């Protein structure tokens with residue numbers, strides 16, 4: 682029996698044919714959404730007609746969309762974040778939701794360290810100046826023996842902690858759901874949220890976006906950070922109050938920030954883009970050829986398992 686599978690993400694299968702082949706071999710008929718067009722709820726409902734499974738990027742899988750997707754059995758996020766999927770509605774409707782934990786962690790961890798160095802050494806800003814014939818030799822800061830505060834010690838938080846050790850950084854972590862320091866990283870110290878903010882030279886966010894974490898960094902948290910500290914966000918826009926961040930960066934309450942996620946993507950007209958002490962990237966954390974292949978394979982397997990009547994590889998609870 683042929684199953685229609687909607688692909689609503691730009692990157693699925695773009696660096697390797699493996700995930701596409703897996704779906705074809707399992708008898709799936711792929712429907713590729715044109716991702717250059719805006720993905721409204723109405724468009725998504727239309728695309729989901731007769732579709733049994735969907736592999737999706739950050740598209741609005743709202744209750745309204747899920748309620749109108751009458752043949753849908755499974756949605757696999759093409760990544761780890763599921764903040765764009767209404768999990769409560771999916772559970773009510775019996776639609777399995779799956780994701781790809783850990784499959785993109787190496788790429789996001791690499792980018793996090795890259796952004797830390799980029800902002801601490803002002804790489805994008807001096808690059809822009811040099812192209813305008815300005816030999817502006819900005820004095821930066823080292824990562825060496827600085828304190829890194831990681832909020833959220835999951836796959837990516839761990840990847841960042843491991844890499845930071847290579848820079849001889851002291852690593853503090855805050856994760857209320859991780860009750861002991863992982864055996865492979867005995868040097869890291871588990872502390873309170875307030876302690877991370879108060880003590881870290883670099884604060885890096887690696888938590889999911891949900892009702893508990895939305896705006897977890899606002900005016901009070903930014904004021905609690907050291908004046909010379911940097912805030913790195915390769916997790917999700919929405920974790921940080923962007924107006925408060927703009928104020929803190931403008932008043933130099935913190936030294937700088939580096940962000941790969943924004944409340945509105947793209948962040949057109951955001952005042953943050955006018956500041957020199959923030960480095961911005963367009964949600965590229967997971968965009969490496971290696972990560973895209975690994976995520977694609979897991980997402981395809983999530984779909985295949987479910988369509989065969991089994992559990993997806995990684996069901997989101």
Ligand code: NAD
Pocket residue numbers: 760761762763782783785786789832833834835836837838855856857858859887888889890893894915916917941942964965966967968
């Ligand atoms: P993960 O599920 O492995 O880890 C998340 C960790 O956050 C868990 O250990 C959890 O206990 C912890 N956590 C949850 N609520 C918390 C809180 N209130 N305070 C502190 N810790 C809390 O996920 P991951 O693979 O490490 O990814 C983390 C996030 O990064 C994802 O949810 C996703 O939104 C984001 N992400 C972004 C990109 C990108 O392209 N920039 C790519 C992948 C993931």
